[in-house]
Amino acid sequence: MKVIDKINKALEDDRCFWSFEYFPPKTQQGVMNLYDRIERMCSLGPLFIDVTWRWGGKSSDLTLELCANSQTVYGVEANMHMTCTNTNFSLIQGALEKAKEQGVQNILALRGDLPDGTVEFDPSVGEFKYATDLVRYIRSTYGDYFCIAVAGYPEGCLCPEDVDRDIEFLKAKQDAGADLVVTQLFYDVDNFIAWVAKCRQAGITMPILPGIMPIQNYGGFKRMTDLCRVKVPQEIWDRLEPIKDDDQAVKDYGIGVAVEMIQKMREAGVRGFHFYTINLERSTRMVLERLGFVPTVNEVRPLPWSPSLSEKRAGENVRPIFWRNHARSYIKRTELWDEFPNGRWGDARSPAYGELVHAVQVRLAPAQAERKWGTPESVDDIKALFVRYCRGKLDSLPWSDTPLQPESRAIEDCLAQINARGFLTINSQPACNGAPSTDKVHGWGPPDGFVYKKAYLEFFVAPATMQGLLARLDAEPSVTYHAVSKSGDLLTNCAEDSPNAVTWGVFPGKEILQPTIVERVSFLAWKDEAFDFWNAWSRVYARDSPAAALLRGICDDWYLVNVVENNFQKPSESIFGLFDGLGQPLSNGVPAPQIEQQQQQQKQ
């Protein structure tokens, strides 16, 4: 979908919106982390994301890959930057073709930096002199296919004296076919507002999104504003001076500055805001939260999970619940499917899951992981970690890069209790018996509908506890379960492998939508991944360390179990009754592992 259409819709509704800009990281680990961050930040409801561009090496391929995957996996529109000088025409042609092939429909057309040391355009190095040339080429070659964004410079591209000339250039970009403007970052809001007025006078009718970069630290801020020749009001320097060595204080101040800027622009009628995130999460999140933007986001979630924007997966609306926190892996493993389930999982769908191409990885560098999760010496240490995760005191575990889903807050106590007894949960959902589709926590789908969930738990459990658990599970006619060891020893009370719909919605004039299911074949495909996280975690520690041996031992011996309470009319707590008195309580005498308190801000 074209970003300009989403913007026009938001403006028509007089609704504020925002977008996030990222750059391609240099390392594979950095790329993995960025994906996780993009996924988490999607919960902040950006209208689209930007990914910056650099010719040479594999950088531009990575930009395209980040854009395409964000659309396919996280369902967020991507706006791909592209520069046009200092490169040759055939590379630009090729890159645009690839973008179209991958379903990327939004390009931010930029001139790009001139080669180091030069200040004048050298026609021998490329056919395009200005961004306008690229805009014109894209529009004339691809017609309406691409939405074309261009850069605006409220303080002049190179110097303040250029402002009026730059407005002419911007008008020329519009005439060449550009759809919208994203501005250079700035901190002088009055100047921006005056500049927008000038643009309008000059006949520029495109939406203009101001570029906001929350100040992250003193040194970086100084370098960046110098580089971009951005005017910083003296008051900001004065306020930064006494706190410049306190990163946290700088960040907090930066959040306040961004909030004030946006409030002022909002009063002046601005509705869209573009965040230069520098691949960081917290400041942007805090700004949006303080503005009260995030909780007021009430866009209709079409499904309980983010539908892919990939054309091939259009219409896909059923997925197994197992990969809920691992959308990328699910999409990768199913990318060769000819068709995707639509309306129901269906008998016809024989899920030939692709093999895992990359081994499962812990998303943290070993030192970070060790700081966050400590060095477990016993099962009790591990249980304590899971309990802390359930309690919101730990923001990730190898299986979950994000904190517990908000819907599961209601069963937090129950989850913490069974984790303390050795049922290590990696996925769960509470029951929901016909909440309105507009419900803040459970709702999804069009209005005037009702949504339902069967309570669901997925956990690892020690073999010693299995027999007692199985007796409980088998005694309850409304409960279905699958349990499997790493070696594939499957125990289940489901006679046939029919999919069990665990989330569904009833809407006016529609068949029942059933977007998440539990199914044996899918569970068996997922279990290899799920067990492999134990090994991945063990690699944080020395191979012959007791911690590594402990984690590998759990991987080899324990069972992975999923349990569905099919009676969704019972309260969510009832599924936890199955575990009463089972397992080993956490020994109080054992000290909690020595783990440095990780606060969210320390991730950045």
Add this chain to the structure above:
Amino acid sequence: MKVIDKINKALEDDRCFWSFEYFPPKTQQGVMNLYDRIERMCSLGPLFIDVTWRWGGKSSDLTLELCANSQTVYGVEANMHMTCTNTNFSLIQGALEKAKEQGVQNILALRGDLPDGTVEFDPSVGEFKYATDLVRYIRSTYGDYFCIAVAGYPEGCLCPEDVDRDIEFLKAKQDAGADLVVTQLFYDVDNFIAWVAKCRQAGITMPILPGIMPIQNYGGFKRMTDLCRVKVPQEIWDRLEPIKDDDQAVKDYGIGVAVEMIQKMREAGVRGFHFYTINLERSTRMVLERLGFVPTVNEVRPLPWSPSLSEKRAGENVRPIFWRNHARSYIKRTELWDEFPNGRWGDARSPAYGELVHAVQVRLAPAQAERKWGTPESVDDIKALFVRYCRGKLDSLPWSDTPLQPESRAIEDCLAQINARGFLTINSQPACNGAPSTDKVHGWGPPDGFVYKKAYLEFFVAPATMQGLLARLDAEPSVTYHAVSKSGDLLTNCAEDSPNAVTWGVFPGKEILQPTIVERVSFLAWKDEAFDFWNAWSRVYARDSPAAALLRGICDDWYLVNVVENNFQKPSESIFGLFDGLGQPLSNGVPAPQIEQQQQQQKQ
């Protein structure tokens, strides 16, 4: 499915069961009526039905057709009689092949009557001398495909002296491959019980179903018992003598006799009972009701409608609601489909409904129809008829051969009120918000599930009322509707033609089942039938009569409307609020049409 498997399952569960025997009627009208009767009597839960056999003419074809259609349309197993003497081998071969082709899997193998006037078998007329020969042929040719039933004669086939020899014959039938025994009708229970004991002593292990024929009238009873050489206890003759000219009294007495016989046999351990219905309904129904069998029938209804037993339609579990009272027509019109919807109606299914082969017909002879429905002189007369139907005072209308469904009893008052105002309902269901799947009224599907319905109404309405109605319907966001005139003028608030699930069920370990839907294409296919019933009704009267003109006029001018209240959490009554103050109330001054009170028993 083989009847013997169902019997063995019932015996294993120590559960009583029953079966109904019919004979092929002589006229086309009689055949139509028998189909309706078989359909109605299926609600009494027979384990299977029998259809008798006669060689010559089209009689045997009709037997096969009745068996195959009962299986396909009403989902009841059919046991097809077949005689083997007085015919030639190739005819038997052909009939068995046809039975197999049509999915009939149960044969009652009989010798059959010898040609009139002969008492000895004539080998020139056929290859088979005894039923045993036919049993042996079927078993050796078809292996396990057919369940083979045979006749037993507790009072001897020809005379009481033959009893012991006949038991030897019966044992020979078992040895030749027979699976079960259905006995000749009898009234001497003690003799039957003694005879069964003798059979067991002789090594006969097959289940034995006693044949029960409730006494229907004196003359027929006398003729039948003479013909079959059946001994009638003197007490029965004594009790019949004083009432022999009062048919109703005889029937009532006959019901009592059958009930006592069955109770006695039940105490002796008999579990299965075969009713010779003589194509009549009431006595059998009354016997089962008095025995308390019918209300205790708690076999799982797999779906809210009777699934077809046709192999081709195996797995079919979604149907449009429009043909709910017209399963035969739906099956006929879809018999050329390559596949049938399973799990959901699906976008892929493009319902290419076949044309109606036979014109729509009123199921009553003109004189009967006129007695039942009178001669309407005005719309008020017609409204009054619909009201009486809703009130249970009329047992059929051209659109419905059966009384109002039990589930609709809860909305009877509301239905009667809107019918009185000119919304002539031909189909309806109340809302149901998660009743247990074992609910006596709404339940279907496996246990531990929950079933749901959206309130649904389908009715004819005068064009003058349409505008007011449309304003109401369009104002209600949770209501969807389709309205169409005979000429095809469609009015709807459904933007796209997506199916609307109006009945669904949630079960342990399963995807959501959604067995009935409302959909535009199906509605447009159905509307031709629905309108044509007005013309069929008009043909009851002289072509140029005012009544015929009135009915034809309604057919040409009125609209057929379906309305779904998508908010199934509202009480069923709320859908009727849409009609408040609309339409024309029934004028009280107009006398109700002069219609003879039809009681159900008078249909027989």
